[in-house]
Amino acid sequence: MLNKPRLLTPGPTPLPEQVRLALAQDMIHHRKAAFKDIMLRVQGKLRTLFGTEQPVLPLSCSGTGAMTAAVHSLFAPGDKVLVVNGGKFGERWQQIAAARGLECVLLDVPWGRAVEPAAVEKALEADPGISGVLMQLSETSTGVLHPVRDVAAITRTRDVLLVADGISAVGLSPCPMDDWGIDCLLTGSQKGLMLPPGLALLALSARAWRKAEAIPSGCFYFNLPKERDNLAKGQTLFTSPVNLLVGLDVSLDMLLKDGLEAIYRKQWALTMLTRTALAVMGLELFAPSHFAWGITSVRLPAGIDGVEVLRLAQEKYGIIMAGGQDQLKGRIVRIGHMGWVDWADVAAGLFALDRCIFAVGGYSGARDYLEQGLAAYEAALALPPGTPVVRRHN
Structure with a gap:
């Protein structure tokens, strides 16, 4: 008996017909006017989706690439960060931070439970050397939604950047970046955005941009200040995932229509x-x-x-x-x-x-x-x- 396949995984997710048709369009060049028009048009929609006045950078990578870009752009080797470790992707923050040479203070949370904001505050008070908090909005491995808004209320009054993985949250549950005070919000294309994998999106707060501009880039490929400069011209720093951005233009119209x-x-x-x-x-x-x-x-x-x-x-x-x-x-x-x-x-x-x-x-x-x-x-x-x-x- 034939059954219609139904993809009920936490990514990749099903693709709407309108998006599939957009992905199938003839290729255009990523340095020409037609593509620049799409990039600049998409930018306004992304700012609405993220709830920010800051640019939202498209990156040719998975969500893990955006996590790597955030760590390498916002922290220098030897910096100390607090990692909320409540699942596989909390562990991934620790692994990426360790590869960058950061000192990780782990705040372990039982799998299936959310972090207590008071525990974050206690950890920050105990160690004034911590300069960032790395955590998930939605921990995909467990189905937990961490109270990022409450944590942001703590970090925004300190010289501590809050970096939030919104890969399985953006476009699914509220996370207005500027209103909450998130310093870095990132996501991937293959979940709430109804696209195939391969495109990541990342935005920084004004104070996070100041930090990124002051730190020598730790990665040749992920250079966020240069990406921002190129975005202002409707470009990406390196080769763009053209069809994914064409599809994103359509999927954002669908998401934001109502x-x-x-x-x-x-x-x-x-x-x-x-x-x-x-x-x-x-x-x-x-x-x-x-x-x-x-x-x-x-x-x-x-x-x-x-x-x-x-x-x-x-x-x-x-x-x-x-x-x-x-x-x-x-x-x-x-x-x-x-x-x-x-x-x-x-x-x-x-x-x-x-x-x-x-x-x-x-x-x-x-x-x-x-x-x-x-x-x-x-x-x-x-x-x-x-x-x-x-x-x-x-």
Whole structure:
């Protein structure tokens, strides 16, 4: 039996037809007028998306490249940074910082939990030598949404730069950079922006730009001041990912057509659908609070092989979801509901998950999980984004 493939991973995500058609257009030269027009047109949309008056730099790389660019541009070898380590991508901040020769102070957070802003403040007070905080907005490996706004309220009153990985948050949940006081916000193309991988976007605050201009570039390829100079001319420093930027022009039109609040409302509603249905199924949500709006992680019952669950979901139902990483491999399932994903995709994924858990020896007595999940979805659409929706759980 043929099933329509449904990509419910935390990136890459499905591509809208309008974006696919834009990606398929004839190639244009990245140093000619037609491309410059696109770059300058996209820039205004990106500033709206990021919530900043500063330029948003397109970089030819994955999100990890943008993380590397931020560390190499804002900190010199020997600088000390505080790393919020609550998952695989918190670990990645530490690895990138160590490769740059930074001294890392680790603030370890249990996987599935959000960092306490008071713990960040305590660490900064204990060590005045810390010049930056590196953290995730959304920790993709766990489905946790860290309280970046509250942390920014702490760092913006100190000589400490806040660098936030928004790879699975930008275009999915609110993160207005200037209003919150984030010094560096970055993202990748393959999640909320509904594009293939290969393009990263990064913006710096005014005080972060002053720091970047004062530090000798630590990387030939990632030179943010030079990228900014080229962007002012509608160019990138090196060869541009032309088709991805053409696609970005279209995807941003789609995202911004009805305003960011409409996007956030949709993402919150999908989150309420997913979390409500999983709870009714009797499964334990891995991030009980401070949860991401584009991904939901759920712990599988004891004795259930998550790798086999995912294999069956793809083979029998065409549903492609993600598993856990490191110690969570085979223990959790990560359901992506970001970008070009709607309620019907999520409902299909939940059905497949329920049936495949049953097939490998698990059982859920609840049969109305989709009914309750969809009711939560409809209720969330009628409320301001972020308003909790309480449903009856069996």
